[in-house]
Amino acid sequence: MPSSSSSSQPSQVRAAIVGSTGYGGVELIRLLAAHPYVTVASVISSSNAGEPFAAGYPHLTEIRTDILDAVDPELIADKADVVFFATPHGVSTKLASQFLAAGLKVIDLSGDFRLKNRDSYAQWYKKEAPQQDELERAVFGMSELFGDEVRGADFVTNPGCFPTATTLGLYPAVKAGWIDPDSIIVDAKTGVSGSGRGLSMAAHFSEVNENFKAYKVHQHQHTPEIEQTLARAAGGPVTVSFTTHLVPMTRGIMSTMYASLTDKSRTTADFRELYNQFYEGRPFVRVRPEGTYPSTKEVYGSNYCDIGVLVDERTKRLTVISVIDNLVKGASGQAIQNLNLMMGWDETTGLTFLPVYP
Numbered sequence: 232m233p234s235s236s237s238s239s240q241p242s243q244v245r246a247a248i249v250g251s252t253g254y255g256g257v258e259l260i261r262l263l264a265a266h267p268y269v270t271v272a273s274v275i276s277s278s279n280a281g282e283p284f285a286a287g288y289p290h291l292t293e294i295r296t297d298i299l300d301a302v303d304p305e306l307i308a309d310k311a312d313v314v315f316f317a318t319p320h321g322v323s324t325k326l327a328s329q330f331l332a333a334g335l336k337v338i339d340l341s342g343d344f345r346l347k348n349r350d351s352y353a354q355w356y357k358k359e360a361p362q363q364d365e366l367e368r369a370v371f372g373m374s375e376l377f378g379d380e381v382r383g384a385d386f387v388t389n390p391g392c393f394p395t396a397t398t399l400g401l402y403p404a405v406k407a408g409w410i411d412p413d414s415i416i417v418d419a420k421t422g423v424s425g426s427g428r429g430l431s432m433a434a435h436f437s438e439v440n441e442n443f444k445a446y447k448v449h450q451h452q453h454t455p456e457i458e459q460t461l462a463r464a465a466g467g468p469v470t471v472s473f474t475t476h477l478v479p480m481t482r483g484i485m486s487t488m489y490a491s492l493t494d495k496s497r498t499t500a501d502f503r504e505l506y507n508q509f510y511e512g513r514p515f516v517r518v519r520p521e522g523t524y525p526s527t528k529e530v531y532g533s534n535y536c537d538i539g540v541l542v543d544e545r546t547k548r549l550t551v552i553s554v555i556d557n558l559v560k561g562a563s564g565q566a567i568q569n570l571n572l573m574m575g576w577d578e579t580t581g582l583t584f585l586p587v588y589p
C-alpha cells in the first residue's frame with residue numbers, strides 16, 4: 232500500500248471499482264479523474280467482463296479506454312490498493328473480507344455493513360447480514376461526524392444518501408438536547424438516479440414524469456440507519472417518522488425535518504450559531520444565512536450538504552431543510568472524502584469542484 236506523508240507528495244493509490252458500470256461506479260470514475268493521488272486501475276463488471284468500459288458510457292469515449300475486468304479477487308488484489316464496492320446490497324457481504332485479507336482497503340457504498348445489528352439488517356434489507364466481527368470492523372463513514380474514526384481505517388461503510396442529508400441536518404440539535412428526539416418527522420425527496428441504472432417500473436419515464444409519489448412508507452431501509460446514528464447523539468434510542476418521495480429530477484435529495492423544541496425560548500439565531508459552531512472547519516457542510524434555505528440545484532454535482540435551520544415561532548417547532556446530490560455527497564463524493572481520511576490526506580482532496588448551475 233503506498234504511504235502518505237505530510238512532508239512529501241503521496242504516491243499514487245490504485246483503485247478498483249466493483250460495480251463500475253452502475254451510477255455510483257461511473258460517478259466514482261468522474262470524480263477520481265480529478266483526484267491528484269488516485270488512479271483508477273481496474274473497472275469491474277460481473278456481467279460484461281471483456282467489453283470496453285466506454286461501450287456502456289459513450290460520454291467517456293477516448294477518456295476511459297480500458298476493458299472491464301471480471302470479479303476476480305486475486306486479479307484485483309494484484310492491480311489495486313483500494314477497492315470500492317458500488318454494488319447492490321448483498322454483494323460486499325460475500326466479497327469484502329477477501330480483499331481485506333489480501334491487504335487492500337475497502338470502501339463499501341452499499342448498505343451491507345452500515346447497520347451494526349444483524350437482526351435489524353435482516354429485517355430491513357431482507358438478506359442475511361455479514362458476520363458480527365466484520366460489521367464491527369467496518370467504520371461508519373459519515374465523514375463530518377465520525378471522521379476521527381475513519382482516519383487510518385482500512386474498511387469503511389459509506390452512509391446511505393437519505394441518511395447523509397437527514398443525519399447531518401439533525402445531529403447538532405439532537406446532540407445539544409435542543410430538540411425532542413422522539414418528535415422527529417422526516418419528509419424526504421429524491422431524484423430518480425437514486426435507484427441506480429437498472430430498469431424498473433418505478434423508474435420508468437412515464438411513471439416518474441409529471442408525478443410525485445411516496446414510496447416504501449414505514450419500510451424504508453434507511454430508517455434504522457438514521458436512528459442508529461441519531462442514537463449516538465442522543466445517548467439513547469431514537470425513533471423517527473421517515474417518508475421518502477420520488478420526484479421527476481435526475482439528481483438531488485432534500486430532507487425536510489420537523490421536531491419540537493425542548494426550550495421554547497430558543498430562536499433561529501440560536502440554532503444557526505449551534506450549527507455553525509458544530510460544522511466549523513468542515514468545508515462540505517454549509518449552514519445557510521438566517522431565514523434562508525437551500526434547493527437541490529444549489530448543490531448539484533458537488534460534495535456539499537447545505538442546511539437551513541429555522542424555528543417556527545408560532546408552533547415552537549424546528550424546521551431543518553438539508554440538501555445533497557445523492558450521487559456525490561450521498562455516495563461517491565463522500566466515499567472519496569472517506570478515502571482521503573483513511574489515507575491521511577486533506578479531506579477535500581479532489582473534491583473542491585463547484586456545483587453545476589443552472
Ligand SMILES: NC(=O)C1=CN([C@@H]2O[C@H](COP(=O)(O)OP(=O)(O)OC[C@H]3O[C@@H](n4cnc5c(N)ncnc54)[C@H](OP(=O)(O)O)[C@@H]3O)[C@@H](O)[C@H]2O)C=CC1
Nearest residue numbers: 250252253254255276277278317318341425427428557562
Ligand atoms: N444511486 C445512488 O444515488 C446511491 C446508491 N447507493 C448504493 O450504492 C450501490 C450502487 O448503486 P448504483 O450505482 O446506484 O446501482 P446501479 O444499479 O446503477 O449499479 C450497480 C452495479 O453493480 C453491478 N453488480 C450487480 N450485481 C453484481 C454482483 N453480483 N457482483 C458484482 N457486481 C454486481 C452491476 O454491474 P455489472 O452487471 O456490470 O456487474 C451494476 O452496474 C447500491 O448498493 C446503492 O444502494 C448509495 C447511495 C446513493
Ligand SMILES: CC(=O)N[C@@H](CCC(=O)OP(=O)(O)O)C(=O)O
Nearest residue numbers: 340341342391392421423425426
Ligand atoms: C429512488 C430510490 O429508489 N432510491 C433508493 C436509494 C437507495 C440507495 O441509495 O441505496 P442505499 O440504501 O445504499 O443508500 C431508495 O430509496 O431505496
